[in-house]
Amino acid sequence: MSAVDGLTPVDWARVRGDFPLLARQVHGKPLVYLDSANTSQKPAQVIEAVDDFYRRHNANVSRAVHALGSEATEAYEGARRKLAAFLNVRADELVLCSGTTFAINLVAYSWALPQLKAGDAILLTRMEHHANIVPWQIVAQRTGAVIKVAEIDERGDLDLDAMYAQMTPEVKLVALSHVSNVLGTVNPVREICREARRRGIVSVVDGSQAAPHRALDVAAIGCDFYAITGHKMVGPTGTGALWARREHLAAMPPFLGGGEMIREVRFEGTVYNDPPHRFEAGTPNIAGFVGLGAAVDYLSGIGMARIEAREKELLAHATEALSAVDGLRIFGEAREKAAVISFLIEGAHAHDLATLLDLEGVAVRSGHHCAHPLMHHFGVPATCRASFAFYNTHEEIDAFVAAIQKVRRLLA
Numbered sequence: 001m002s003a004v005d006g007l008t009p010v011d012w013a014r015v016r017g018d019f020p021l022l023a024r025q026v027h028g029k030p031l032v033y034l035d036s037a038n039t040s041q042k043p044a045q046v047i048e049a050v051d052d053f054y055r056r057h058n059a060n061v062s063r064a065v066h067a068l069g070s071e072a073t074e075a076y077e078g079a080r081r082k083l084a085a086f087l088n089v090r091a092d093e094l095v096l097c098s099g100t101t102f103a104i105n106l107v108a109y110s111w112a113l114p115q116l117k118a119g120d121a122i123l124l125t126r127m128e129h130h131a132n133i134v135p136w137q138i139v140a141q142r143t144g145a146v147i148k149v150a151e152i153d154e155r156g157d158l159d160l161d162a163m164y165a166q167m168t169p170e171v172k173l174v175a176l177s178h179v180s181n182v183l184g185t186v187n188p189v190r191e192i193c194r195e196a197r198r199r200g201i202v203s204v205v206d207g208s209q210a211a212p213h214r215a216l217d218v219a220a221i222g223c224d225f226y227a228i229t230g231h232k233m234v235g236p237t238g239t240g241a242l243w244a245r246r247e248h249l250a251a252m253p254p255f256l257g258g259g260e261m262i263r264e265v266r267f268e269g270t271v272y273n274d275p276p277h278r279f280e281a282g283t284p285n286i287a288g289f290v291g292l293g294a295a296v297d298y299l300s301g302i303g304m305a306r307i308e309a310r311e312k313e314l315l316a317h318a319t320e321a322l323s324a325v326d327g328l329r330i331f332g333e334a335r336e337k338a339a340v341i342s343f344l345i346e347g348a349h350a351h352d353l354a355t356l357l358d359l360e361g362v363a364v365r366s367g368h369h370c371a372h373p374l375m376h377h378f379g380v381p382a383t384c385r386a387s388f389a390f391y392n393t394h395e396e397i398d399a400f401v402a403a404i405q406k407v408r409r410l411l412a
Contacts, residue, residue, distance in 0.1 A: 007306050015302065016391045018043040029361025032396045032403075037181050037340055037387030038365050040212060040234045042295075049294035050236060053287045061286055062260055062277075076286050079293030080241075080276075086296045087211075087218045087226070089243045095276040096289060099240030100208045101131040103227035104175070106242055106279060107204055108135035110252040111225075116172055118144025123166055123174040123201075125150045125158060126377055127183060130370040132175050132206045145172075152377070156183040156332035164195050173202045178210035182369045182385065183332030184315075184340035186210075193222040202248075208232055212389070213311055213338050215304035218243055235295035236288040242279075249275035256281040307390045311339040314388045314397060321401040327408065331383055339388035342369070345404070348411045350382040356410060357384075360403035 016022060019041045024031050033041060053075065059068035061076045076096075084091040097103050116122070122136045122145055140147055148171065150163040158176075167174070174196045178189050193203040203223040210216060212233040218226045225248070230239030244252075254261050254272055258281035263271040272278045299307065318341055322328055327346035345353055354366035365385045368375045375381060386400065 007303070007309060010302060010306050010310070012310065012390070012393070016393065018045065018298075019391050020044055020047070022391060026361045026363070027359050029359075030399075032362045032399050034386040034388060034392065034396070034400060035363050035365050036212070036389035036392075037209060037232070037385065039231050039237070040389055041391065042234055042236070042291075043298050045298050046234060046236065046291045046294045050287045050291040053290045058287070060283055072286055075290045075293070076284065079289040079296075082293045082296045083241055086300065087216050087228070087241075087243060088220070089218050089226075090246070092274075092276060093243055093246050093249060095242040095244070095249075095279045096284060097240055097242060097280070098238050098285065099229040099231070100206055100227040101229075103225075103240060103242035104131055104204065104206065105135045106255045107225050107227075107244070108139050110255045110279070111202070111248060112136070112139045112173060113142060114253065116140075116143040116145045119170060120145040121148050121168070121171045122146070123148045123150060123163075123171050125163075125176045125187075126152045127156070127158075127180040127185060127371065127374050128175070128177055129181055129206060129208070130372070132177060132204075133373070136173075136175060149373075150176075152183075152185075156180070156185045156334045156337075158185075158187060158192075160188070160192070163192070167196060167199050167201060169199075171199070171201050173204065175204040175206070177206040177208070179207075179213070179338045179340075180332070180374075181209050181340070182342050182371045182374055182383070183334060184337040184342075185332060185334035186214075186336040186338055189223065190221050193224075197222060209338060209340075212299075213304075214308045224248060230288070230292040230295065233292075233295055234298060235292035236285070238285045239288040239292045244275075246275070249278075252279075254278050254281065258282045302390070310390045311388055314392055314394070315339040315341070317394055318386065318388065318397045318400070321397060322404070325401065325404055325408065328404070331378055331380075340385060341387075342383040342385045344380065344383055345408055345411070348408075350380075350384045352411070353384050353407060356407040357400075357403050360399075360406065362400050362403045364400075 057071045059072040061073040196203045204225040205223045208229045211228040226243045231237040261281040331342040350366040
């Protein structure tokens with residue numbers, strides 16, 4: 001049991017017991033799963049919700065008046081309402097989609113392509129995931145707009161003064177991550193979006209690494225678009241959402257055409273449905289969104305403030321322990337940081353290090369983490385990344401550090 005900052009105690013051992021996969025072994029060793037920034041594990045409550053949908057309620061949504069169709073539609077729309085409450089936004093401003101990558105591409109194709117022109121600029125940051133870079137490059141190539149890059153300091157914090165100086169009249173859009181998937185940097189998105197709005201710049205926030213780990217009030221952030229991914233927040237893969245201001249959704253043409261996104265179709269022309277359904281062509285991942293609704297219930301039941309406090313404890317423990325390892329370099333020491341540690345050991349390639357750690361039962365990610373420009377900034381081809389979630393333990397961190405020490409001796 002633990003309590004932090006006046007919050008009521010949580011039995012984290014009981015919480016951990018909700019995640020069946022965490023009980024397994026890998027290579028004969030107890031699994032230490034430290035790759036939640038890549039994808040989180042799923043509690044039994046989410047797994048059972050998906051299973052129950054397929055066993056008892058499976059039907060398509062918004063197409064049938066029979067009982068199963070009504071149940072499926074209510075479950076799907078119920079997930080939208082739960083997610084909207086979780087983000088503090090209106091449900092009719094929330095487009096359900098496969099995740100952040102789809103969501104950002106939706107903004108790129110349906111908002112940016114019709115709006116931008118030669119001479120315009122898109123402002124990104126050095127720490128962006130490829131999903132928040134490549135769509136804007138496609139837009140720039142097709143419209144003649146240019147990409148500008150806001151840089152970071154040696155700690156991994158954005159240089160805000162320089163960023164605001166870059167918000168010149170030709171900048172029409174700024175896109176940035178709420179939390180860096182490599183550095184763990186928590187960006188002051190509310191302040192940045194306020195500065196963008198003052199200048200008439202539309203803002204897009206990638207919330208993939210924020211939604212699983214901290215309480216969100218998207219309305220208070222003041223952005224124009226906010227994207228999240230369900231599989232990182234203990235939900236199923238292939239789920240996520242885009243929140244957008246109502247005026248943008250109303251003006252944006254559809255990204256995909258097909259069923260459900262229409263009001264009336266004639267060969268002479270089509271009348272599109274109202275948002276958000278205008279952007280939800282075809283049969284959605286219904287069972288996945290039922291699971292995402294269960295994931296929102298699960299996270300809310302624990303409380304995001306408790307989850308954030310728990311993960312700060314784990315991050316502090318891991319940072320202190322890893323800082324004592326000779327030859328280990330940590331990338332990213334921002335003033336405000338989420339529970340992610342990217343690191344290298346002198347003389348060891350990230351992939352070799354991760355492979356040897358796996359033999360000790362420790363799962364970390366190695367590679368460029370879909371952040372090539374950030375790797376170039378630090379002058380390395382890849383790093384290892386340990387990412388923690390509330391279901392991890394202090395004992396797992398000790399086992400992780402012991403495994404690193406063992407691997408370091410092997411590589412010496």
